[in-house]
Amino acid sequence: MRYLHDLNVQISQNRRSVSVSKQLDRDLCNQHFDTFETFWGRPGHGARGDNINKLKLDNLLYGASEST
Known part of the structure; x- marks a missing residue:
């Protein structure tokens, strides 16, 4: 019985x-x-909406773009 009890435990x-x-x-x-949605600024796949987040990503990856 003790063996059965130990197995059940x-x-x-x-x-x-x-x-x-x-x-x-x-x-x-x-x-x-949740982290992915806040970083990319969109809940799903696809490239809809503004390009602000894409610009932010470009800045993170390649540095700030130079405006002339």
Whole structure:
């Protein structure tokens, strides 16, 4: 009986661990999408809207553009 009890405890601990791991993965995924949306300024794919964010990205990657 003790063996059966130990197995049940291990099973419940394993299930709890998997559940916590999945929740952490979902939280990290949501955080990634929130960060991605704020950095690029648009919620989905496609290049619609103003080009301000594209200019900001160009400045980050290649430096400030020189205006003459």
